Each structure stands twice: as structure tokens, then as C-alpha cells.
Amino acid sequence: MFEFLSGVLGLFPRLPTIVTSVLASGDQGGSGGYLDPRFRRILWYLIGSTKGGVNRAKIIDLINTHPANANQIASELTLDYKTVIHHLRVLSENGLVITDNKESYGATYFLTPIMEKNYPSFKEIMVRIGKK
């Protein structure tokens, strides 16, 4: 018991090194950039563990090809306008998309810089979704 406790306590001085090595062990992006494994986990949670996650993924995919407003997204993905507004709010609250003017009816949505930087992590999920 004592040996176990002293072993666990012995990890604390090395904690910054352990965290750094864990973060540095993430995959490298297609553009050579660093992919944050924490962001990858958030993406998996938002898409893989929530109701409507697949539609959120399709919205991100569409916004990546060209920034669009809620109405354009609704018509291109054949989704209900209110559903799209709800998904955009959730994506916005979680820092995946951003808009130039939230109050405006025709506000255009873009991917946030962190989402663009970690886009290869998103593509990994999209491959799993396929054409469904």
C-alpha cells in the first residue's frame, strides 16, 4: 500500500513532462500542423454522442466548402430551418463555427480557426459517416 502511494505521489513532479509528451504524441495534420487530441475528443463527443450529431457534421462539412447562412444550409442539406439554427447555435457555443453577425437573419457562418486547424480530425469522423 505504502509503495503504491509513494509511486503515485512520485508522478506529481513529472506531471508537466507527462502532459507535454501526451499532447505531443497527437497525429500530425495533412498540412503538417499539430492536431490537438483534446479537440478531437470534443468533436467525437459533439458528433458521435449527441442527438443530431450527424447533421451537425454535415453542416460543418458544408461550411468548410463555402461559408453559408442558415437558410442556404437548410436548403442545401434539405433540413428544417429551425433545426439548422439550433445546430448552428450548439456548434457556435462549442467554438466550432463563428458568424459575422449573430443577430442578422442572413448571417454567414464560418469555421473557427481552431476548427480549420484541426479539420483532419473532423475528416476522420466524416469518413466513418460516409454518404449517410
Next chain:
Amino acid sequence: MDFMLGAAAAAILNIGLLGGIMATYVQNLRLIKSYFTFGLVLVASLFIVQNIVIVIFWSNLYTAGPAIQNIVDAAAPYLFAINSAQTAGLGVLLWITRK
């Protein structure tokens, strides 16, 4: 006695909450087949098993008779606290999942 019934009620409520969570997880697993979605279904299934076992365990203790009544009464508040905390946690998880 009240704590005992409360703990059992919380466990049954947990099974209901987990059913709601599981429905979303299974829907997502059908669309996205990955270790992540499969893992979520597995975790939710194991939590359901845990709560079913708790309900069976308490029904057995409830019918065990006066021989162990003191032990049951002493343990009941703790199990009630454990199950209630799990109910609160699962309630938040269901809310996030359905949001």
C-alpha cells in the same frame, strides 16, 4: 426503510435515464461505426446492468427478514446517496446528449 425505497426508486429512475441515453447512442452507432460510438453503447449497457443488479440486490435484502435489518438500515442512506448522485449525473448526461 424510507432510504431503502428511495435508493431502489433512484436505481429504477437511472435505468430509465440510461434507456434515453442509450437510444441516442444506438442511433449514432448505426450511422457512425467507430470505437467511440461502440464504446458509448457498451458503457451505457454496463451502467444499466449495474442498476438492475442494485434493484435485485435491494429486493433480496428487503425480503431477507429481521436478521439483517440493522445492517440494511445502516447501509441504506449511503446507497441512497450513491444512487441519487448517479441520477443527477445521468440527468445532466441525458440533457447534454439530447441538446
